[in-house]
Amino acid sequence: MASSSLREFQSVPVIDVAPLFDGSDAAARAVAAEIRRSAIEVGFFYVRSHNVPPQLTRDMLAAAKAFFARPDPEKRRIQVNTAHRGYVPFAQTTLGRAYKPDLKESLNFAFPFQAGDPYLADGKPLIGLNQWPDDEPDLRCTAETYYAQVFELGQRLLEGFALALHIERAFFRDLYRHPLVRARLVHYPPQPAGAGTGQFGAAPHTDWGCITVLWQDDVGGLEVRNRAGQWIAAPPIEDTFVINIGDMLERWSNDLFVSTPHRVVNESGRERYSIPVFYDPDFETVVECLPNCSGPGNPPRHPRTIAGEYITAQYDKAYAYRQKA
Incomplete structure (x- = not known):
């Protein structure tokens, strides 16, 4: 049973992950211990020393601002396709019946498949080609570089999560050969006065996949719900990413690691931009309780599922363009 301290975290921890890139095995395991603690107690943490160049994030932000400043008809030329790649207009995402459609627009891109790749032949949902404006080559170049770095x-x-779960360090690597790693440039306008309850930039939700790697600008608005039901700010910290556990990692760990609800409320009066990368495995990946995460008195708590099928079902519920009239 969780202690009171576990239920009532008041801030999101920061972890220096440099040893995961170039440290000794002992140093990597020390980082993994911090990840384990944060994954159990909070479900969120910041990372610093992450090897993504600060100039690249600045370039990505500038490219995102330029894209979202384009006239609406131009953005809609690459409107989102069935593989969920392209432009998603405002009021397309609803994260629960109690809420209004999210007050945001986004440009989505994912694993850079090339035309003719045999993996495309099966027609799996969410697997397809990215869409880019024909007249803005710098956007594509910057986005693809950013994607590769993240x-x-x-x-x-x-690798840190695997060590934190006391399994083989390379366990996850073979699950990311044709992955559902999806990036999203997101623009949130200021919350309008008098919007009332139920209106959010992103309504309260958990993420559906394995982990999320989020860059956010300096505006703020991300909030994380602790186990006492309090909404705790996760403010911008320079040169960090916010990492959170999604539903699939919670399932793999048999609820040891927590997929924590979070939301975005942009009450700053300014435009807000963020870049989440939903870091999810190959479509056909089997997600089920890891052998060392269950035992006598602690049976598996979730049924076996297929990663791509689970995520596709969530998209079908949340996005208006995927729903039948």
């Missing part, structure tokens, strides 16, 4: 960060983080 992809490597995700691999190192998953």
Whole structure:
């Protein structure tokens, strides 16, 4: 049973993950111990010393601002396709019946498949080609560079999570050959006066996949719910990413690691931008309780599921464009 301190965290911890890139095995295991503690107690943590160049995040932010400043008809030329790649207009995402559609727009891109890749032939949901504006090549170049850098960060983080779960350090690597790693440039306008309850930039939710790697600008607005039901701010910290556990890692760990509800409320009066990367494995990955996460008195708590099928089902419920009229 969780202690009161576990239920009532008041801040999100910061972890220096440099040893996951170039440290000794002992140093990596020390980082893994911090990850384990944060994953159990909070479900969120910041990372610093992550090897993603600060200039790259600045370039990505500038490219995102330029894209979202374009006229709406231009953005809609690459409107989101069935693989969930492209532009998602405002009021397309609803994260629960109690809430209004999220007050945000986004540009989504994912693993850079090339035309003719045999993996595309099966027609799996969420697997397809990215969409980019024809007249903005710098956006694509910057986004693909950013994706590659964060992809490597995700691999190192998953090594830390594997060590934290006392399994083989490379356990997750083979699950990311054609992954559902999806990046999203997100623009949140200021919360309008008189919006009332039920209106959020992103309504309260948990993430559906393995982990999320989030960069946020200096505006703020991200909040994380502790086990006492309090909403705790996760403010911007320079040159860090916010990491959170998703539903699939919670399932793998048999609820040892917690997929924590969170939300975005942009009451700053300013435009807010963020770049979440939903770091999820290959579509066909089997997600079930790890052998060392159950035992006498602690049976598996979730049924076996397929990663891509689980995520697709959540998309089908949340996004208006995927729903039948």
